[in-house]
Amino acid sequence: MDFFIPDSLTITYACAFSLVTLGLYVTISSGQFSVAHAALMGVGGYAAGIATVNWSPPFPVALLAGAAAGALLGLAIAFVLQRTSGILLATVTIALGQAIALTIQNVPSLGGSQGYTGIPIRTTVWWAIALTIVAFALILGLLRTRIGLEFLAVSHDETVSKALGISILATRLWGFGLGGLLAGLGGGLIAHQNGLIQPSELSFAQEPKFFIYLVIGGFTSPWGALLGTLAMYYVQEVILRFGESSTLTIFGVHVLDYKDRFWILGLLLIVVILTRPRGVFVRRSLHWKRKGGTHG
């Protein structure tokens, strides 16, 4: 098999998914374990698509509408769930994400379960790359500001952070708002690439994908989120390409075709977690002060 050089479509999707994964990273780094980012992405996609179809604004404005919708939904979730944390927060966000998907599915004017169609295809690979670079640079910068440090403090110890005068609510709003903004932006790009957006893209079934990208890369560092997504999306596409040309069969079952990529990714995720529980790229900053700490 030849070395697969990613085509522009692959790069576009990889970048759009990177934005969502970066959003997930931002929310998780603020100490909130969200499993609703597929829903935030989808809502962004719907908002951007609706804006383009109804008012045909310039492309950046439509993307902004998607990002704003994602951010608002993120803020709403953070506000409503300000007292829930840990594994319970994860579970409620699963429920909320699924409820959002079901609600959208039940609104006829949004196309029901068939999805919202007829969105003009405006996303180009350059938009995707440029937005990813800008977003990534902003996140790297953000982590060095007071907000970034507050994220770190709150995610390590909420009580101590509170005692130090950090507003937990403000940190949570920042974390979920920014996370939703990035996910919504990614959703806008994907909606304008596919030309449609469907409720199934918001569902719980889509979440493992982003966790695979984030956790294999490493959820303690933005580099992990970015490189994890790009690498895993590439691996996924390589398996897809390899599968198309493969004729390997065992017991008459065609081995390694494109349908195999998901279980391979699942297996890869399990192996990475067992061997490097914080992912491949681990943030080392601030750890020099600690002796033998186990926090991530």
Add this chain to the structure above:
Amino acid sequence: MTEFLQYVIDGLGSGTLYVLVAIGFTLVFGVMGLMNVAHADFYMLAAFGLFFLGGAEGLGWGVLAATISVLIGSLLVGFAMFHLILKRLDKEIMIAFFVATLGVSFFLENLVAKLADFRVRSVPALFTTHTYVIEGLYITNSVVVSLAAALIITFGLLAFLNYTEPGQLLRAVAENAMLAKGVGINTGGMTLLAVLIGSCIAVIGGLLYANTTSTADPFVANTVSLKMFAVAIVAGIGSVGGALVVGLFLGIAESLTLWVGVRGGFDGSQWQNVIGLVLMVVVLMTRPHGLFGKSERIG
């Protein structure tokens, strides 16, 4: 009135299946303090075990042999899952635990889906369906069997947890794993026991579910796991009796949504799945320990 009762009976049928998946999940959650997202996949494994081993399209062993193999297989899968993955995970990193079991679920679903060619398959029936008509109500024997199974298993498990020594040790671990370890309880072994009990019960639920729907869907866990979370959390983590009450209630409430839909002139089936989610959010915001959960005690 007859119509209303008919919907209640139909709801009991699906409610029992939620109970059977939620019991094992809540038991493991109570003992380990962490959720095993892959638990709902035992439903899928049971259905496909029946398809691959028992069905004419598979090995054709017949239903009885397939059922027994699936039950033994569930213990093997539970054992493997515990030794290969659950016990090796760093519990301090909660996200790693959650995501690893999410990965297991993703892996199992897509592997089985690949083997089944990404199609919903039909499975052989466990027993011939018979419908009793009592006072105008239609009651199928599969509802009766599911309900009996759910009641026997729940009360059997409660008796086990409260009146036998291993059950009490299990509760001790759930209450405080560190103290339990301190007094010499084999916490790892108890966790394994909880995982094995949970997988066996879930597989029984899966077999009954496959029998009711006569289908095996590789991605059934996506819907089942949401009900499982809802029942376990609304009941309170670790509350086995609570899971019975809430599971049956959820099944009936979903069925009555259809009834309200028929009466009110809208499609209730579209809103069925929202009930569990709404209940879960409301309970978590008002009573985070759940309706029946006291502290950490199970049983």
